[in-house]
Amino acid sequence: MNHTRTDNAGKELLDQIRAIEFMTVDLNLYLDTHPNDCRAMNEYNCYVRQLQALKREYEMQYGPLANFGNAMSTCPWRWIEEPWPWEEGI
């Protein structure tokens, strides 16, 4: 099994994804009640673009972040690669 997910660069990339994704969550919640705030919406779109790029970069190197149609796989099937997130600590 491939254990590349545990390397430092992968962890750093994953931390970045978590932080950027959190910004999209918080801006999303703000925009639900402030739908005309264009500045917030521009920032939301900017973070979405960053998030997509970061996720693509991560998935190319370390395997899929989500299954059921969210990311393509190389052969052999990458979803079952170890370690699972709960096996490697944060």
Added chain:
Amino acid sequence: MDRRYPGYYLSGMPNGYGSFPMRKSFELAEAYIPFQWYTTSLSPMEALQAGTMFPELVRPYEKKECEGGKAR
């Protein structure tokens, strides 16, 4: 009965609340909050740590000595 007072709502309830002595001067609770405006945001990493990207919403839990005992 006057629809503006709690007695109106309570009188129809099956559990006896309708007979609860309710003075006309009591009104139902109303909540008011100021509307938030986006000014500035924390950096993504700071926001993740703080649980919000809005500096004005940061509410850190701090241990304090409380009356009648030590902080738990």
